[in-house]
Amino acid sequence: MATNMRGLTQFIADIRGARVRELEEKRINKEMANIRKKFKDGNLDGYQKKKYVAKIIFTYILGYKVDVGHMEAVNLISSPKYSEKQIGYLAVTLLMHENSDLLRLVVNSIRKDLDENNEISNCLALHAIANVGSNEMAEALAEDVHRLLISPTSQNFVRKKAALTLLRMYRKHPDVIPAAEWALRIVAIMDDPDLGVVVSVTSLIMALAQDHPEAYAVCYQKAVDRLHRLVVDHEYSAQYAYYRVPTPWLQVKLFRLLQYYPPTEDPTLRSVICNVIQTVMNNSAETSRNVQHNNAQNAVLFEAIALAIHLDTNSNLVTNATVLLARFISSKETNVRYLGLDTMAHLAGRTDSLDPIKKHQGTIILSLRDKDISVRRRALDLLFSMCDVDNSEVIVGELLRYLKIADYALREEMVLKIAILTEKYASSYKWYVDTILELIAAAGDHVGEEVWYRVIQIVTNTEDLQAYAARVTLEYLKTPTAHESLVKVGGYILGEYGHLVANEPGSSPIEQFQILHTKSQFCLAATRALLLSTYIKWVNVFPEIKHHLLNVFDRYRHVLDVDLQQRACEYYALASRPEEDELLQNVCEEIPPFPPRESTLINRLNKKLGDTENKRTWIHGGKEVNLERELTQRLNKKALPAEPVLAATAGAADTSNEIMDSLAGLDLTSPSNDRPVATDQSSIFAQLSKPINPAAPRLTTGPNIDRWFEKLTYSADGVLYEDVQIQIGIKSRYQGHLGQLAIYMGNKVSVPLTSFTAMVHVSDPDALSASFAKLPPSTIAPRTQTQFLLQVECKKFFSTPPSISISFLAGAQQSVTLQLPVLITKFFEHVSLGAADFFERWKLIGGPPRESQLIFLIALAEEGGLDLQKYRQVIGGHRLNLLDGIDPNPNNLIGAGILHTSVDGKVGCLLRFEPNQEAKLCRITVRSTSEDVAMEVQKLISKTLTRPPP
C-alpha cells in the first residue's frame, strides 16, 4: 500500500513538487541510482524490496523507462505476505510483456498461488496470467485454471477470473484448451445463479463457440433462456441492476452470442427470442432523464435490434426497429445518432428491401454534414450500404459533392466507395465515365491506383464507351490543374482510342499531343513512362505528328532515369524504322479486352475485412456482399486444413498479385458486375447456410437401456432410462404426421439438479423435426418430477430415430444421450380392409423391390410354443391394424397401415406374418408403395421378435 510506505509517499510528493520537468527528472534519476545501488548490494528485506519496486512502478507510470527491479518483482511474488506479493504482481503485469524472458521465472510461483487454498492469492495469480499470460504459461497452467473454474468449492470471484483467464489463454494459444471436450461443463456455468460468473463465462463461451460452433451449440438455448429470465421474468439480483437495467453487459453479450449462430429453426426458441426482443423494444419506448439509464437501455436495444436483423430481415420486429432507428438518426443525442446510423447500416447490409431506409435518405445525407466526424463516418457507411440502382445517382452525386469538403482522413475511403458504387450501380456507361473522371479530378491525391486501373479495364472492354471516354478525358485534361492520376488515365485512353475522336474540333492529333505533353513535366517518372508508350502508339495512328514524337523520344534518350531512357531508345528505334515495316503496327495492335475477373476495388475493400478472433457478424455493403462474406468465411474454415488453395481463391487477393489482378480486368458485359461463378457459389452457400446441426453425442449404452428402448418402440408409454440419480419416462401420442412426447424427468436424489439441459438431435431435419414446446427448466428440485413436451413431425421417410442429450450438475457434470422411441411406424394410422381388398392391393404392390421379406428364428413363449399374444402386441404396437379372418391359418397375422408424412404424403403398408410352430421360424413379408418403408417395417418388427441366442 502506497500510504504505508513513507519513503514512497515522500518520493511521490517530491516529484509532484518539482515545478519543471528537469527537476522531476533529476529527482527520479537520483532515486533510480539509489535503488540500483541498493539492489546491487542485496540483502534487502521484503519491506524494502516492496518499497523500491513500488517506486519503480510509480516512475514507470509517469512514463519513464525503467530497467531495474524485474528480478526483485519476481522475488516479491513468492513472498508469503500479501502486501509484498501484490506489489510484485503489479510490477510483473506492468513492467513485463508477454514475451519477456523473465516470465518463465514466475510460472512456478503462479502455479503455487493457483493451487493455494487462499482465494486472494488465486485471484492475483489468475489476474497475472490474464494480463501477461504467454504461450508457455498457457501450456503449463491451463489445467489448473480450468480446475478453479469448475470446482464446486471455488468462490464466485475466483471462478469469474478463472473464466477470463482461460479466455486469455485460449486467445494466445488455442491448442492448449480442449475446447470441445470441456464444452458441456463450461456451458453449464451459464446457468449459475451468480450473474458476475455468468458474464465472465459468457465472454469465454463467445470466443470458444466461434471456433467450435457444434460443440457449444447448447449455449444457444442457454442464452435464450437467460435472456428471457432477465428481460421478461425480471429474475436477477438487485445489485446487478445498473440504473434499473438488468445487467446490460450480460444482455449485450448474450444478444451478440446469438448472432454468432445461424438463425435457429426451432419455433419455440424463436418465439422466445422474439418475445425478448419485443420487450426490449417496448422498454425503450419510455426514456428517462437519467443519462446512464438511457445509455444502458440503448446498449441493450441496439444489440437486440442487431439480433432481430440477423434472425429475419422481413419480420415485424425489424419493421418496428426501422421506425425506432429512424427516430434515432435524427436524435439530439450524438451518441444515439451515431449508433442509429451504425445499426441502420447493418440493416441495409442485410435486408431484402431498402425502401423503408430510403425514406430517410434525406436525413442520412444531412448526417454527412454532422459536426462530428464519427457520425459522418457512419453516415458514409450507411449510404454505401443502402445504395442500389435506383438511388445510386443521387447518392453518388451527394458523395461527390461532399468529397470536396470532406475531412482528409475520410477521403481515401470515400473515393474507394464512390468508385465501387459507381461501377456496381451504373445505369449507363456515360454516367460511369463522367462520375469516375469527376471523382479523379476532385479527389486527386486520394485516388488509389486501383481506381484508375479499373476505369481503363472497363473502357477497354466496352467498345461503345471508348470514343466517349476519349472525348471526356481530353476535356478534363484541358483544365489547368489536371491531377496526375487523370494524366495517367488520359495517357492510356488517348493512346488507345485518341484516333476515334481525332476528327472532332479541338481534338486533332497535334492538339491531343500538346495537351498531354504540357502535363508531362509535372509528373513522376512512372507517369512519363506511360506517356512515352502513348506516344509510340500515336506514331502508329497519327503519322502527321510523328516528327514531334520522335523529338520527344530523342530527348528522353538522355534522361537519367533508366526505365525512361530504355523506353525512349527502344521507341525511338521502333519509330525510326521504314514506313512499310509492319513491326510497329503489330506492336501497337489494339489492346484485347481484359479477361473477366473480380473487381480489385472490392478486393481492396475486403482485404481490410479478413476474419479474426472476434468476428463482426456483418460488414458494410449490400446484401450480396454479406452473403458472400459468410460463404468465404465458411469456406475458409472448412478448407483451411485440407485445401488452402480454395481458401486463397475465395479470400482476398495476395498482395504480390494485386497488380496483375487489377490488370486482369473483369466481366464487363453487364454493369452490375455479376460474377460468373455466382451460381456455383450460391448453391454452395445454400448448402452451407443450413443451420449448424450439432453432431449428436455418442449414445449412452447398457443392456437395460436397449431393453427399455425396445419396449417403447411398440408401446406408447414407459421408462426410457433410470439410474441412481434420475428416471426418465415417456408418454406419447400420435396423430397423423404429428406426435407429442411427454418426457418425465424425475430427480431421485435429495439435492437439486442444476444447470439442467436437454437437447434433441435429429439426424435429418428435412425428414423429421423435433422441438420442445417450451424450454425445459434449468433446475429440478430434489425428489420431484418435471415434465416437458416434445413435438415431432414426420415430413418424409426416416430411419434414424432422434436422440436426446440430457446433462445436469449434481456435484459433478453428468450427461446421458438416449435414442428417443420415435420411429417411422409411430406415424402409421390404422386402415381396415376386407379380404378381397387386401389381396387386391397386396398383388398390386407386387414383389421386390417393394416387398421386403425375411425368415428368422422367432421368439417363443416360455413353455416353448408360439407366443401369439406377444406377436399381436408388437405388430399392433407398431400401429398396424391387425386384420382377422383374412388368412385361413389363425396363427398367421395380417396387418395394414398408412404412413402419414407432411411432405411426401401418405404411404400404404401391408404385412403378413407367418410363424411356424414346428420349425420355430417365422416368415415376415412387408409390402409397401415405398421400398424404404417396407424394409424398415420389416426390420423393426423382426428385430423385436427375433429369438435371442441362447
Place this chain on the structure above:
Amino acid sequence: MQIVNTSGVSRLTKFFTTPQKPPQVLVEKIFSLISPRSQALCNFLDAPELDPLLNHPSRSGEKLRIIYRNYATLYFVFVVDSSESELGVLDLIQVFVEALDRAFQNVCELDLVFNFDDAHHILSEVVQGGIVLETSVDEIQAAVQQASQARQKSFSSANPLALGSGNKGSRGGGIQTPFGWFAGRFSGSGTR
C-alpha cells in the same frame, strides 16, 4: 485503457495488448485526438490512426474505436475493437468511476496519483485481460475491500509497531497535499 487529465498528463495506463510504440507516444496521440472534441460531440471516435501504434492488424476489419468519457479534470479512455458495444463501454466507465468513488470516498484526481496501486487493483476487478470481469459496483467494492483487508493484515503482522497501518483514505498518509498547491502545479506544467 487509460486515464489522462485535461492537460494530457497520464494518470493510469493499462494495456491489454502489447503496443508497438512506447506507451507515452500512444497516450499523447490519443489525447491529441480527443482533447479538441467538444462536450457536445459523441463519445466515440474511429481511430484508424492507432492501428500501427497498437500493433493492430488493420487487415482484419476490426476497426479500433476510442470510447471516452470526461469527468471533471479527467478523461477516461478505452480503445476497443468493434466486438464491443459502444454504449456498453460507456456504462463500464461509469461503473469504474463509481467503484473508484466508493473506494476512495469521493474520488479526486489526487487519489489516483497517490494510491496508484489501489487504482490498478480496482481496474483489475472491473476489467481483466481486456475483458469485462464484473459490472456490479457492490461486487467490485467487496472484492477491493477483501484485498485491502488481506493487505492490512499482512502489513500489521510484518510491522507490529507501525502506526496508522493501512489507514486508507488519508490521501497521502501524513503528507498534506493541499488542493491549491496541486492546482498550482498544473499551471506550471502547462509549459511542458
